[in-house]
Amino acid sequence: MTVPLGIGDPRPPFGWRLPESVPAQTGWQVQVAGSAEALADGRADLWDSGEVDGDDQHARYAGAPLDSRAGAHWRVRVRDADGSWSAWSALARFELGLLRPGDWTGRWISHPAWYADDVDPRVGEGLPLPLLAGEISLAERPVRARLHVAGAGVYYASINGTPVSDAVLEPAYTDFPRRVAAASHDVTALVRPGANVIGIELGPGIAHVYPHQDRYMKFYGSKLSPRAIAELEVHYAEGSSVRFGTDDSWRAAAGATLRSHWFGGEDYDARRELPGWNEPGTDRSGWTPAVIISGDGPAPVARTCPPLRVVERLPALTRTVATDGTPVFDVGVVQAGLVELSVDLPAGTHLRLVPGDQLDDFGRVVQSKPTTGSPIFNTVITGDGPLRWQPRFRYDGFRYVEVQGLPDHVGPDAVTALVVRADNEPVGTFETSVPLINSIHTIIDRAVQGNMYSVLTDCPHREKLGWLEQVHLLFDVVAYNYDVAAYYRELLATIAEAQTEDGLVPDIAPEYVVFADGFRDDPNWGGVIISVPWQLYRWYGDLAVLQDHYPAMVRYLDYLTGRSEDGLLPYGLGDWIGLDKTTPVPLVGTWGYWRAADAMINIATALGRTDDAERYRALAAKIVDAFRRAFHDPGTGRYGGGGQAAELFALDVGAVPEPDREAVLDRISASVDEAGITVGEIALPVLFRILGDAGRHDVLWRFANRTEHPGYGYQVVHGATALTEAWDGPTRGLSQNHFMLGAIDSWFYRHLAGIGQAAGSLGWRELDLAPVVVDGLDAVTARTRGARGDVAVAWRRDGETFRLDVTVPAGSVATVRLPAWPDAKAVVPEIAEPVTPGADGRPSWLVPAGTWSFELG
Template sequence: MVTNLRTCDLTDPLGIEITRPSLSWRLTGVTGQSGYHVQAGLEEGTAGLWDTGETDGPDQRVRYDGRPLASRTAAYWRVRVRDGGGRWSGWSPSARFELGLLSQEDWTASWITHPDWYDDADPRVGEGLPLPLLAGEFTLAKPVARARLHVAGLGVYVASVNGAPVTDAVLEPAYTDFTQRIAYATHDVTALLREGANAAGIALGPGIAHVYPHQDRYMKFFGSKASPRAIAQLEVDYADGTSDRFGTGADWLATQGPTVRSHWYGGEDHDARREIAGWDAPGADRSGWRPVTVRPDGTGMLRSRACPPIRVTEELPAVEKLVAADGTAVFDVGKVVAGWAELRLDLPAGRHLRLLPGDQLDAYGRVVQSKPTTGAPIFNTYVTREGPQTWHPSFRYDGFRYVEAQGLPEHVGREAVTALVLRADNAPVGEFRTSDGLLNDIHTIIDRAVRGNMYSVLTDCPHREKLGWLEQAHLLFDVVAYNYDVAAYYRELLVTMAESQTEDGLVPDTAPEYVVFEDAFRDDPNWGGAIARVPWQIYRWYGDTSAMETHYGAMCRYVDYLTARAEDGVLGYGLGDWIGLDPATPVPLVSTWGYWRAADAVARVAGVLGLDADAKRYRALSEGIVRAFSDRFGAGGSQASDILALDMGVVPADRVPAVLDRVAGAVAGGGITVGEIALPALFRVLGRAGRHDALWRFATSTDHPSYGYQVRHGATALTEAWDGPTRGLSQNHYMLGAIDSWFYRGLGGIGQAPGSVGFRRLLIEPAVPGDLESVTARTGTPYGQVGVAWERGDGEFALDVEVPPGATAKVRLPDLGLRRHAVPDGATPAGVRAYEVPAGRWTFRAGR
């Protein structure tokens, strides 16, 4: 009856630093839960740390409230539940979590680097030199029972033990403000150790922590938060109950490695002839190596990573080797992706290759790179060693579909290039498909763009920007969350936002703030407002209050900052409705709407947290912004102006139908003019008003502007502009992806009932527009998978609904003029039959 036990929304996490972690589970084989009993102990099946006893209630998420947990504590927990009939289940299998190093005193290792890469007074030191390899040896005299490696590095590190990688995570550590926080990871390396001599190795690259200006390469910005360095601490528990600890320090050695340069934006250069076989194995010849430099840096900034890392999630072999007009080889992997182009070659030593990644080809078949598309120039170079060899960059990544390979012998075939697709490894939970191929393709290109920008932060694009622009994080929260489990991921995004907040309360448009932009490119409420919106969105989607509790102060400071800058409730600055097609939308209107959204979120959060005085104050502020908006702007003018006014509820009731008709008519006619800020509200407002036919007309259009235009012109990922495939710009941007929310909520009908949290009370209300014949939609919730599948034809309509245990659903059938074959129970809105159903699989049919 109990399954999917998770700690902090992760499965058996290692190295967490939350001493009161959330514990959650799902049910199977029952409709719901009336009680639970959780036990936690230091061994499986024990309750030495915590025992809730038999507790009444349907909660499937509780917070650990047992004995205080110390560094390195490894705890097991299990749960049993009582169903609605009073029967208790057996105990679940045990889940596990393990704490990391909670204080500076737990760290005995030191930060180290290559001596030629250390001079904090001069960040140029090391530039032009090959990147460091660091290695240390240690001896284990007894059989090992358990071993943990705690490791961090700047900017990017690759760690190994006895010649084997310690993890399949890549591009570690995650983006943070490296002057405030550095994310370390904990790995179980028990299986990699042996009695006797052992060795650990760390290869270092600069990453985004150290972006040095290279005149021959593209760079979005340049600046150094930290030069390359690493820290690692191995903790070994022996079978006899004793323990040992080994860490980076003065006994480690350093040398220059085969990567001769790496630039986060511009490219990576690797000379395979410089590779040192077995450099990170015990007993390696390091006679020419030098003692490392032990840096004076402390360990106070080290914090454990609390979300899934970046991994290789897909491998796409080149589908074709093209030949440009001048004979240059160009490999096509078939889709626009983000990650690594891996070479698999068998060549003699000394062949110099230059690899240019890109999303588009020019008229001569060469890769297109320019400042507004990918940035330029971006290239990786590789010098071959003798024989079979495989290589990809280790310290950076690219966005690409094509790889132009200069210097490659003519006989090399398409098997030489494979795309290793990278992203943050948040579990996929969504599925959407219909009888309409164009809609399926639109969903696919949006999902591909989400993947291409789901790294340690949600980026704008994987080549030109690689920065965490914040507007997408909250405006498209549901697009991301319908498709991926991002409970832990979004909490980590919030930490970076809070770290970027300035003393006066500003949250900049990008977080972490590696480069300080000017004016509205640093300060716009529809970007910085993510700090206020995301905690509320996490609560509504996952039922998790921890983000609201942790960041409530930052939320308030941000809204108070906006209030100090507003005049009579109107915020007069910002970027406006970015990339909108109608310049008539006033910038203050868009910014004031963003200000209201942030204030409204804080009021709601304060209410949930029981902060009644704050809730009253921010509710009054929110209402004042609405009045100011109404007095200053009202409705009318641009399409975005109408949509945002409707979303705020400032349009007088007697005028709402006319305004909706105006917007819906324009949308249905292909005249959409809104930008990325108003676009999610457009789908939300028209969907809520039941204007699905207008949205359907837009969704199935192939004229500019439309999603279909992108598909018909060859887009394999959503592009930066409506006419992106023909205009240029980035070919991997998800900021215009708001329609995917309507796919799930509108066509699939998967939503929450008013007041529901965490999808406990579902509202299943599919729309059946146009000539659409069928839809299948599924997504994950805290209680399990929700599934909807409907089809119609020949005067028949069938709807299948899956409601997970612990949840209930109100199912509203569309009014198709057919007779229903189900027993109605509950409210029946005009023209719609509604059915209240518990967990289970349900089928509803209608016919003549």
């Protein structure tokens, strides 16, 4: 977030990347001032870090206290290895939002028909969705204007008929009664002297899921009925300012959206549109006074990560006709977002839009409980003139849209998919010489996008819930491809908010519905509260995230210990969706318990809590000992039934004695070659990590190219355009947009491309660039962005020649490990320093920042 507006952290973290002229940093200095002019004059009136020794490329604000609405400029300079200081960077600006509930003069308001003092999921059922409008008058044109706004459910805000943002489906998922995400907008260009109107459209979203008799519901219940709070602040040239908040002068009316259900669909009647409803001069005398909601209401808290946006438009490629004559539109790929309908039909034409990601044998959209949920549909009634419509208050996962009631003459341009996701910047690319591998990467990325909403969901239709195992088990897959530094910090806040008083972290966050047994309490879901802070620290080098969440981590591990039995954790969901049913549930739960304890050793050490680290080291050793005693069969030498997952977990926790490791790896490798991968989503990242680190790349490569079940290639050859929920998803059904099996993408980047951090490195200080050459793969080109800048690798082999080009960002160093080719002569850059090869025997060199080429031949 380079120029963030309305952030909620009064001690924001700063980060920077080095210019090419400074390949290595030995010191830094950050200055922060209330104005650009002050910094230009050399006055850091808010904070001057002074000259700090070190190569950290991040710092946390430690200056004068920042309050609500504070705006500041900052800059940084760095010292190179020769002791010379760089010039100051360009200025960047940030501005705080409203930090405390008391900073809002506005009140929570709603349409009276949509509000009740008690939490009632039936409030508003069957009623059109509300519009809210507030008219204000400005004495003159302001020099600065900010609109702070928050809402429960889904809201859209406008000023004088113009949207204040291109964000959609605001606000983010939160525990709505406790916290609602607020946004701040620069609306200086939208307001004008005289009359102005602030308009807010409201929908129930996931905050208020009312019972729906004729459509699909994952659950129903109300966290908070639809409502909004807004604050317009205008500043005039002479220095005065005025605030206008939501109050009892606002008016409410019923809009053209007849109803919206987060899971089941949305109904819209264009004939009910109120032209100019959010513009000055409109007669609102017939509107209903808005109701001020009693009590303090939830706390609006400034958002600290990118919002959801439309990131891609996919016009329908074809318009086909099912055997019964129903028109069906195909946008080409399974994705998540909004169906846009563009038609010009007689007023009163009734249309039903049925989204889905599969077709049946008759050409109709398939909906069922295991796939998308059923029934899900949107309805549209046309008005006079051309109509362009999309759902306002909900979204779908789909590839196909069945439009019932559409005349025959309407062509494929009537339907477009608006792809929506959290607007995290894409930073990763990966391409090889093998089309099948490229397709696997593509469908994984499409599934990540389809579930990268304000939380990481597991599918964008049937569930729309923040199941937590993917958040940490697939962190590398997400982070190789997207900048998620701010996004994951916000996810952590939501996860920590869901933690119960006894320390439990539920399997979903926010916990909109309370599930039972392992579906609420499994260490491989709840362990996210420990794993993600460590992963963020490892990836981005931000120690503050460990400091902020350490108490929650301690409480969770204490909770697990309280539920353990002699070092074992005998409950949970097991290795979810695994094909091998022999893996004991207690073995998988105990692995999750050990993983949490093992991570806490590193976290406590990083925070200087040596006593805690020793305590967790003893706990982890106790768990390993219990694991070995409970799950090792001395007669066969196998673990937990001998399946792939059980033996992988045994290797990972260190229960396998060193002399036996190769034999266990051999058994797993032979099993993968014979039967494919039979593990579930919990063991799958472990498999790619364990076999990859052990150099068993030929086994993994053969699996990657496998086109029979089970295998990624099976999905590709059977038409998957996003990763599916099961290995045989395209032919079995289930969700066609589900990224839980996407762990191979990390192996693609880390090993086929060779992009990784060295052991012990933090924030991409020390890189390990070690591409793997396997039979049948002739070239790989990949790029990602670490905390210090872009890391790129491109390699190609042609006959007996191998060429490798690497880019190392300023502030980093890299060990480049070439393939171990007997009798090959290496041509390396003069600046490269040879280093002792590791256990794999690969010739290795150390290089500084820059772009370098290596050859073998």
